[in-house]
Amino acid sequence: MKNLIAIDDLNKSEILSIVKRAEVHIKNELKVTGSLEGSTVVTLFFEESTRTRMSFEMAARKLSLGVLTFSKSTSSMTKGESLRDTIATFESFGVNALIVRHSSAGVPKQISEWTDLAVINAGDGAHSHPSQALLDIVAFRSAIKGEIPNIGSFSRKDPDDFSGLKIGIVGDILHSRVARSVARAFSKLGGEVILCGPPTLLPNFWQEFQMVTDLDSVISEFDLVMPLRLQLERASGGFIPSLSEFRHRYGLTTDRVEKIKDSALILHPGPMNRGVEIDSLVPNDPRALVNFQVRVGVPTRMAILEHCLKRDYENE
Amino acid sequence: MNDAPLVIKGGYVIDNHGLGRSDIAISPEGLITQCENDIEISSDQRVIDASGLYISPGFVDLHTHLREPGNSEAETIVSGTRKAALGGFTTVVAMPNTSPSIDCTSMVHEIRALAKLAVINVEIASAITLERKGEGLVNMKAMADLGVVMFTDDGNGVQDSSIMDKALSYAGELGVVVAQHLETNSISTGGLANLGPISQRLGIPGIPASSEEIMLARDLILLKNRNAKYHAQHISTSGSLEIIEIAKQRGLKFTCEVTPHHLFLDDSLVEKFNPIYKVNPPLRGTMDINEMRRGLLEGTIDAIATDHAPHTLEAKEKSFSEAPCGIESLDIALGIILKTFGLDIKDQIDAGKFVRVIDALTTRPRNIISKSRQTSLLSVGARGDLAIFSLDEKKEVAKERISPYGGLNFFGKVIYTICGGKVVVENGVGNW
Ligand SMILES: [Zn+2]
Numbered sequence: 001m002k003n004l005i006a007i008d009d010l011n012k013s014e015i016l017s018i019v020k021r022a023e024v025h026i027k028n029e030l031k032v033t034g035s036l037e038g039s040t041v042v043t044l045f046f047e048e049s050t051r052t053r054m055s056f057e058m059a060a061r062k063l064s065l066g067v068l069t070f071s072k073s074t075s076s077m078t079k080g081e082s083l084r085d086t087i088a089t090f091e092s093f094g095v096n097a098l099i100v101r102h103s104s105a106g107v108p109k110q111i112s113e114w115t116d117l118a119v120i121n122a123g124d125g126a127h128s129h130p131s132q133a134l135l136d137i138v139a140f141r142s143a144i145k146g147e148i149p150n151i152g153s154f155s156r157k158d159p160d161d162f163s164g165l166k167i168g169i170v171g172d173i174l175h176s177r178v179a180r181s182v183a184r185a186f187s188k189l190g191g192e193v194i195l196c197g198p199p200t201l202l203p204n205f206w207q208e209f210q211m212v213t214d215l216d217s218v219i220s221e222f223d224l225v226m227p228l229r230l231q232l233e234r235a236s237g238g239f240i241p242s243l244s245e246f247r248h249r250y251g252l253t254t255d256r257v258e259k260i261k262d263s264a265l266i267l268h269p270g271p272m273n274r275g276v277e278i279d280s281l282v283p284n285d286p287r288a289l290v291n292f293q294v295r296v297g298v299p300t301r302m303a304i305l306e307h308c309l310k311r312d313y314e315n316e
Numbered sequence: 317m318n319d320a321p322l323v324i325k326g327g328y329v330i331d332n333h334g335l336g337r338s339d340i341a342i343s344p345e346g347l348i349t350q351c352e353n354d355i356e357i358s359s360d361q362r363v364i365d366a367s368g369l370y371i372s373p374g375f376v377d378l379h380t381h382l383r384e385p386g387n388s389e390a391e392t393i394v395s396g397t398r399k400a401a402l403g404g405f406t407t408v409v410a411m412p413n414t415s416p417s418i419d420c421t422s423m424v425h426e427i428r429a430l431a432k433l434a435v436i437n438v439e440i441a442s443a444i445t446l447e448r449k450g451e452g453l454v455n456m457k458a459m460a461d462l463g464v465v466m467f468t469d470d471g472n473g474v475q476d477s478s479i480m481d482k483a484l485s486y487a488g489e490l491g492v493v494v495a496q497h498l499e500t501n502s503i504s505t506g507g508l509a510n511l512g513p514i515s516q517r518l519g520i521p522g523i524p525a526s527s528e529e530i531m532l533a534r535d536l537i538l539l540k541n542r543n544a545k546y547h548a549q550h551i552s553t554s555g556s557l558e559i560i561e562i563a564k565q566r567g568l569k570f571t572c573e574v575t576p577h578h579l580f581l582d583d584s585l586v587e588k589f590n591p592i593y594k595v596n597p598p599l600r601g602t603m604d605i606n607e608m609r610r611g612l613l614e615g616t617i618d619a620i621a622t623d624h625a626p627h628t629l630e631a632k633e634k635s636f637s638e639a640p641c642g643i644e645s646l647d648i649a650l651g652i653i654l655k656t657f658g659l660d661i662k663d664q665i666d667a668g669k670f671v672r673v674i675d676a677l678t679t680r681p682r683n684i685i686s687k688s689r690q691t692s693l694l695s696v697g698a699r700g701d702l703a704i705f706s707l708d709e710k711k712e713v714a715k716e717r718i719s720p721y722g723g724l725n726f727f728g729k730v731i732y733t734i735c736g737g738k739v740v741v742e743n744g745v746g747n748w
Contacts, residue, residue: 084633104637105519106589113590125637126519180519203516 001096001118002308005108006128007184015134015188016160018303022138025299030062032302036309039096040066044086045122047103051271052122056099056131059301065309068095083107087115097309100124105177118308126175133181135300136267137189139293140224143265148292162191166221169193170250171228171277172201172239173211178269179228183209186224194218197250200239215250220259226267227252227277243276252278257285265289320344320362322737323355327366327704331373331694332675335667340371342700346737351694364739366704369731372674373693374406374436374701376681377646378495378573379470379549379621382408382438384430386415391626393427396646397434398748399624401740403647404703404730407437408624409685412448413471419443419454424462435740435748436733437701439685441466444483444494450475453483460490465685468495470549473531475501481538488544493684495547496535498556499596503527508637510583510598518587520636523598525553532556536563539570547684548572550623552597554607561616571684573621574608576652577643581605581720591632591639592720595625609656613672619681620673622649632718643720650703651711651726653677660727662707700737705730709744 003009010018025032041060045053053069060067070086090098097118100108105125112119123129141159142148167186173179173195183193187209195202196212204211212218219225230246240246247253252266257279260266266288274280283290322342329338329351341350341361357363377400383391393410400408410427412418418427424440431438442459446452448469456467467487473496474480480496487494504527509515511522532548536559539546551557551572560572583599593599611617625642632639645652654660659670683689692698706729715723733741740747 082630082633083635102635104635106636109589110635113588126521128519174516175519177519180517205511205513205522206516207513208517 001116003112003119004130004304004308005112005119005121007130007133007181007188009130010188012188014307015137015185018134018300018307019137019141021303021306022134022296022300023141025302026138026142026296030299030302032063036306037064039309040068040094041097041099041305042068042070042090042095043099043122044070044090045101046072046107047101047123049101049123052101052131055297056120056122056301059298059305062298062302063305065305068093083111084114087111091115091117097305120304120308123177126177127180129177129181130185131301131304132178132269133185134304135293135296136182136226136269137185138296138300139267139289140265142292142296143289148289160189162186162189165191165223167191167193167224167226168196168218168222169226169228170196170215170252172230172234173197173228174201174203175231176228182226182269194222198240198246201234216256216259219256220261222260223264224267225252225260225264226269229269229271230273230277232273232276247276251276252282254279254281257282260287262287267293270294320360321349322364322700322734322739323357323361324364324366324371324702324704325355325357327369327371329371329694330670330674331692332671332679333692334671340694340702342734342737344737346700348694348696348698348700351696364704364732366732368708369704369706371694371702371704372404373678373682374703374733374735375404375650375677376407376685377405377622377624377649378409378466378547378619378681378684379575379623380408380410380646381413381623381625381642382410383626384414385426389628390631393430393438394433394435396624396626397431397436397438398746399644399646401435401733401735402730402744402746403649404705404733405436405646406701406703406733406735407439407682408646409439409441409466411470412441412443412468417443417448419446419448421455421458421462424459424464435746436735439465441468441470441495443467444469444474445479448472450479453479453486456483456486456490456492460492464492466493466495466547468497468549470495470497473497473499473501477534477538480535481542484538484542484544484546488542491545491687493545493547495549496531497549498528498531498551500527500530503530508594508598509586510600512583512601514583514586518589520586525555525600525604528553528597529555529559532559536568536570539568546570550575550578550597550621551617552578552600552604552608554604557607557611557616560611564616571618571680573619573681574612574617575621575623576645576649576656577623577720579605579608579612579620579656580652585720586636589636591634591636592643592718592722594636594639594641595623595643596641612676613657613669615672618676619684620649620653620676621681622646627718629718645719645721648711648713648721648726650677650705650730651728652721654707654728655726660707665707700734702732702734703730704732704734
């Protein structure tokens, strides 16, 4: 039983083994033998996200896992039951893994201190979203390997090593758990990560990665460009003067996309604010993996569940 | 009143004047009657053998949350003062952020009544503004007449500069202390941990140092034109120390305090996302901690105050964003501080540092809240309030305790606490 709270829980070879397992699932069209049948997972989404929750639940069903769904609004937590009591209840049901999403950074980590069950982070505050980062790697590698129809110009000798590649994450880095996880994951595989956004939305004290405020000065160097979803309330919060100013300086507009290398790729963690961080037509650009990215969600999460639950079975 | 007169024999004596050897005699009325070597013992006197132990004035905590009334599941005046006594404190200043707040004379009477059962002295702080809302001033004169020693909206800073100016003006006339919880809400709101590399790497919303420093600078600017006693509570940043150094060098008279946790714990601990490390002001970076230590040793920072802020277990098991702020340390403050300054190894003690640290727990905080300045708390005629501690014995903190200090142990165990001549802690155990 293993936790997956943040990308830092994984070393490079563990990242690659999860990613390669996901690739096997894609190749086999999600058909699995020797499954995890008999185990049960519960999705505890204190912050609602139908898309991510269903992706995990589908992944679990493909592995013949039992699935329980916890919803904060209908549970006794609204009657004052504490987080810890809720976890204890699921422990008593005999579930094997908790898939947790919460608006507050750190809750999956806290829960992991209270229980021996596997805890899988499905996104917590601005902290971490490891499954998203791993599926981005799966999508990126598929493109590198020329496995995606119509996207083939990017060829590399070694899809296990990203050294020499520049990954640009663009937009509201400060509030983004996706940015934190993607930056970590790609750099663990050797990539050079550059965080780009308005100065008010860059975590300037965090000195692990290069930070750039002028997107146009660096965009032509990127091998992968990832615009982040911009929460529309950032404008009213004074972080940016206006959404149109943000689009003008940091949006992947049709004009700006012209500056991106022909061999580069565009990933968006979704859901998109079309016309803000990405123009409507850009997802149709031949370099954009946006549609493919959605399809790798389930196989990647299958591989994560196997990674976290597998040892149970080996011990039997 | 004590049954028998006391003589404490054979210990080392430490206060703001230095470290030495002396016996101390205390009358049944609770006052020090003799302070000299080799006091002769009469048969009616009770003798406390303090050989190998250190005797200091009882500690004075300027910043204690006793939680009563309003949250007696977390703490009561009785339970909080017992913890304080076990830590060598003989006086605590009860903060007014109770529920309801201490903001009127009837609340002062209520706290006084509850404090009759306290084992040590409880001084009372009143809010500056009604319900601590930062709007209308409390009736400062009536509260001062009742012996309230401090005014603070602690838990909140007074945001409105004009209200703060008026509070300083009013307090100046009355000669009472106005103390400030330094926090600029427009900057700090939403923040949960020190703004810095650690919070940004973890994605925890940050509280910038400027939240504290802007209010401190503002208050000192206001103070220039007001003849008031001003006290900056729980300072935590190197920038605050810098502001204080400049202002004090220019002759502005005011005082400030630092907590044991801002001297001892740094913000890397929030990596565990455990709300036991959630406190306001937040744990800061190592540079800030080093500056707090320097400021304390140099005397720029006057006092150590615990900001003892207990919460129930349930409250501290919430998410990091929902859990309340606060660390409690009354019973272990001495050990934490001695360890911080390397004063916990008996053979290697730097006497100068030791004297300064004890001064910051005793004479200086006492003088901040006293009407008349006392030069020595260990002299004939002074109150028989003493802390007697050992540097050979460790105080162990239970592992299960909901505290950053759980599972640690500290040299500097309090063996006796004597309050008004009464032995309230004996052999490290409460006499209650
Ligand atoms: Zn405070």
